[in-house]
Amino acid sequence: MIQKTLSSALFFSLVASSFSFSAMPLFNQLGFTPESEKQVVIPGNDANPIEVRDVFGKKVLDLKVPYVSEWPASGEETQVFDLSSIKKEGTYRLFRNGEYLGNPIIVSKIPYEEAAKASLKWFYYQRAGVALEYPYAGKWARAAGHPDDKVIVYGTDKVTNKKAPNTKPRIISSAKGWYDAGDYGKYIVNSAITVYTLLALYEHFPAYADTLHWNIPVIYKNLPPLLDEVRWNLEWMLSTQDKDGGVFHKVTTLKFSGSIAPEKDTDTRYAIIKNVVASLDFAGVMAQASVVYKKFDPAFSEKMLKAAEKAYAWAKANPKAFYKQPEDVQTGSYAPGNEDGKDEFRFAASELYNATKKDLYLKDLKNNPFTANGPWWGDLNFLAVYRVALSPAVFGDSLSQAAKKILMDEANSLRAEGDSSAYRLPMHTWNWNWGSNSAVANNGIILLHAYYLTKDKSYLDGAQQALDYLLGKNPLEISYLTGFGYRSPKNPHHRPSESDFVDEPVPGMLVGGPHLGKQDIGEENWKCKDYASANKPALAYIDHQCSYATNEVAINWNAPFAYLASALQAIYIGYNAF
Ligand code: G3I
Ligand code: 9MR
Numbered sequence: 314m315i316q317k318t319l320s321s322a323l324f325f326s327l328v329a330s331s332f333s334f335s336a337m338p339l340f341n342q343l344g345f346t347p348e349s350e351k352q353v354v355i356p357g358n359d360a361n362p363i364e365v366r367d368v369f370g371k372k373v374l375d376l377k378v379p380y381v382s383e384w385p386a387s388g389e390e391t392q393v394f395d396l397s398s399i400k401k402e403g404t405y406r407l408f409r410n411g412e413y414l415g416n417p418i419i420v421s422k423i424p425y426e427e428a429a430k431a432s433l434k435w436f437y438y439q440r441a442g443v444a445l446e447y448p449y450a451g452k453w454a455r456a457a458g459h460p461d462d463k464v465i466v467y468g469t470d471k472v473t474n475k476k477a478p479n480t481k482p483r484i485i486s487s488a489k490g491w492y493d494a495g496d497y498g499k500y501i502v503n504s505a506i507t508v509y510t511l512l513a514l515y516e517h518f519p520a521y522a523d524t525l526h527w528n529i530p531v532i533y534k535n536l537p538p539l540l541d542e543v544r545w546n547l548e549w550m551l552s553t554q555d556k557d558g559g560v561f562h563k564v565t566t567l568k569f570s571g572s573i574a575p576e577k578d579t580d581t582r583y584a585i586i587k588n589v590v591a592s593l594d595f596a597g598v599m600a601q602a603s604v605v606y607k608k609f610d611p612a613f614s615e616k617m618l619k620a621a622e623k624a625y626a627w628a629k630a631n632p633k634a635f636y637k638q639p640e641d642v643q644t645g646s647y648a649p650g651n652e653d654g655k656d657e658f659r660f661a662a663s664e665l666y667n668a669t670k671k672d673l674y675l676k677d678l679k680n681n682p683f684t685a686n687g688p689w690w691g692d693l694n695f696l697a698v699y700r701v702a703l704s705p706a707v708f709g710d711s712l713s714q715a716a717k718k719i720l721m722d723e724a725n726s727l728r729a730e731g732d733s734s735a736y737r738l739p740m741h742t743w744n745w746n747w748g749s750n751s752a753v754a755n756n757g758i759i760l761l762h763a764y765y766l767t768k769d770k771s772y773l774d775g776a777q778q779a780l781d782y783l784l785g786k787n788p789l790e791i792s793y794l795t796g797f798g799y800r801s802p803k804n805p806h807h808r809p810s811e812s813d814f815v816d817e818p819v820p821g822m823l824v825g826g827p828h829l830g831k832q833d834i835g836e837e838n839w840k841c842k843d844y845a846s847a848n849k850p851a852l853a854y855i856d857h858q859c860s861y862a863t864n865e866v867a868i869n870w871n872a873p874f875a876y877l878a879s880a881l882q883a884i885y886i887g888y889n890a891f
Contacts, residue, residue: 337415338394338407339736342785342798343428344419346885350774351396352737353407353418354786356389361409363394368404368417376407384735386745386851387788391735416799422886425780426525428797429878431821432871433511434527436542438809438819439491439868441499441549441575449529453819455809458575459497459582461488461549464564467585473567473641487564487584490549493645494867495806497578498565502647503690503869504550505594510758510872511543512598512605513699514879517765517890521883536609547602547617550595554620558627559587560595562636565644572811572858588636589628590648593657594693596624600664618668625661625674628654649691655681660693663700667707679712683719688755689748690869695720695755699762703891717766724763724772727756731775736851738782739775745850747862750793750826753779754873761880765890773884780877783823788851794874795866796820804858806865811858822866823874827854833862 336357345351355363358381365374376394383390399405402421407414438445438453442461447454463484468474470482490499491507515522515537523537533541553561566580599621607614632654638646659681666674678697688695698716705713731739739760744752757779764772784792785800792798795805795818802824803817810818829850834841840859847853854863880890 337790338418339786339788339790340415340418341424341781342416342792342800344421344424345777346422346424346882347400347402347420348885349397349881350777351399351418351420352778352781352786353394353396354391354736355394355414356391356788358390358392359409363414364408365396365399365405366408368406373401373405374399382735384788384851386736386738386740386742386849388849388852389735389788393735393737423882425878425882428784428794428821429875429882430525430527431796432794432823432875432878433525433539433542433821434529435819435821435866435871436491436511436546436868437527437529438821440545441490441492441497442488446530452815452817453809453813455574455813456576458578459492461490461499461564461582462486464582464584466561467583467639467642472581473583473639485552485584487549487552487561487582489545489552490564491546491868492575492809495808495811495861495865496565496569496644497575497808498563498569498644499549500563500565500645500647501550501553501560501591502562502594503645503867504546505598506688506690506693506696507868507872508543508546508550508598509601509693509696510869510876511539512601514876515539515543515605518880518883518888521879521886521888525879533610536606540606540609543602544606544613547599550599551617551620553584553591554595554624555587558592558623559631559634560592560624560627562586562588562591562647563644565642567641568643570808572808574812575809577812583642585642586636586639587627587634589631589634589654590636590652590657592624592628592631593654593661596621596628597657597661597664597693597696599624600661600668604668621661621665621668625665628658628661647690652691656684656686656692656694656697659683659697663697663708667700667704670707675708678708683716685719685723688758689752695723695759702762702766720759720762721766724759724775727760728763728771728775731760731778732771736782736786736788737778738786739779740782745828747828747830747832748825748867748870749828749850750783750823751867751870751873753782753826754823754870754877757877758873758880761877761890764884773881776877776881780881783874783877789827789854791856793824793826795822795824802856802864804856804864806858806861821871823870824856824864824866825862825870827851827863829853830862833860 363376444457466483561584570578599617603618662678686692701716727739757776760775844855
């Protein structure tokens with residue numbers, strides 16, 4: 314019997330406008346590998362047992378009735394059924410009182426590979442400055458936009474500085490790179506955590522990553538597909554470093570464009586304000602990249618390392634130069650209010666010491682103890698924790714143990730949450746923010762790092778729980794990755810998908826996900842009002858392009874998803890990390 318009040322059933326019929334609500338079994342819509350933990354959540358408190366049959370009707374498992382628990386994030390009662398004893402590849406179905414429930418549950422060797430590749434290919438779709446041709450982009454082929462070969466340095470022209478001298482505005486070339494999200498901006502802060510995560514995937518699973526090909530034009534010779542794609546953004550990032558080593562915050566127009574195609578967005582683009590956070594984020598990821606690309610292109614590696622050290626020096630000389638968004642700039646700020654720069658210094662120092670072994674960086678790192686915050690674009694602490702915890706030979710046992718303690722304490726807290734919550738989700742209450750799906754994916758990555766360090770499968774199971782939620786084991790019964798699962802977002806806040814004449818959105822994009830911020834509900838956004846009544850964080854989502862707060866896509870959300878899906882897939886088919 315479904316313990317649902319009328320109002321919430323009505324709520325579902327309103328909010329989940331494109332899908333019907335019912336107490337269906339909720340599970341990873343892409344399925345499981347034979348060795349995965351296989352959990353199915355069914356809202357409600359039905360006392361009847363469930364039978365698992367294969368698709369030919371043969372009973373393979375009787376599931377006892379589990380206890381009922383409540384999930385505060387959705388206000389639901391649920392029961393969690395464990396199908397992990399099913400190890401044989403196949404297609405399975407659930408029956409209760411002889412009635413078929415839900416959709417088929419798939420067990421196969423590589424259920425996540427296509428989704429992983431699509432979430433990596435999406436970065437190709439985000440390329441600025443190039444046309445996407447049909448053989449690679451399929452029906453989402455488009456013309457080039459934003460060549461960014463003539464970008465004005467903010468404050469050097471009459472528009473952005475009324476008192477600017479009559480000399481010509483200062484113009485730089487800042488081409489290539491990825492559009493940040495649903496908008497056409499290119500942002501250093503968000504690029505840094507994104508590039509870090511994608512390069513970490515290559516660092517941890519190089520052999521598996523080399524097997525992944527996703528049909529895009531090769532740009533650079535003799536690079537694996539993942540590193541070829543990431544270099545497109547690294548080269549843009551390098552263009553944002555000024556002669557003095559400082560790094561501009563972003564390259565954008567002054568205001569967000571309308572819902573138009575890239576080629577139609579021809580407003581002036583500006584390189585906006587050098588600052589300490591952008592310079593440190595740049596320094597850390599350039600140092601990391603110099604190590605990863607060294608064996609493929611020593612000259613490129615050396616160029617990035619030099620840039621990294623120069624940016625770090627600029628940051629040390631300008632430790633209080635935080636980004637403040639000017640009045641006439643209304644694109645994304647990526648500037649958390651209470652910024653202190655400590656986490657960015659920690660991140661940059663750990664990567665620079667790993668790349669150079671210079672004492673200066675180790676000394677700075679030791680004087681800046683780890684915290685347990687992040688990882689998100691506003692706090693990179695965990696990126697330093699990962700590096701140091703996994704490299705005792707480089708950083709010494711004492712520092713590495715300190716990092717490992719932070720990592721394991723957080724992993725144990727997430728595993729406890731995942732193993733006890735009514736949706737089996739490793740998620741803290743404070744993760745329900747803008748981009749909550751990326752918090753789930755990043756929590757999964759923390760659990761994977763704990764698995765790397767201990768080989769304790771319970772951490773791998775925790776990471777699986779995170780992926781299961783993103784791909785369907787959630788109250789809205791939606792796979793949050795466009796084009797994957799039997800129900801996925803159709804109307805993401807993504808200008809290329811909104812402005813093309815293709816019904817389906819660009820595939821392989823992870824939408825931001827539910828939370829109660831509702832920053833997109835306002836006069837101009839009357840369509841978003843349909844989810845205004847949502848009063849539980851896990852339900853506050855609407856699959857409409859109006860909702861940039863819940864249904865946008867972003868490079869720093871796709872990267873942890875791609876890492877999580879790729880790493881789990883790699884491990885389950887026998888690849889070990891590093
Ligand atoms: O960190 C605080 C937390 O302490 C507090 O409890 C919570 C509730 O008030 O707010 C948290 O801050 C939130 C922050 O994200 C971190 O999660 C802010 O409310 C929220 O407004 C902020 O949203 C950011 C959003 O831009 C608006 O600034 C998103 O993280 C960020 O991903 C998003 O990024 C945009 C770019 O600016 C432009 N391109 C699209 C991209 C994705 O939407
Ligand atoms: O499209 C913009 C999206 O990328 C940002 O995340 C969001 C919040 O900064 O803003 C979106 O742009 C909207 C603007 O903020 C208000 N007018 C409508 C714009 C398009 O939805």
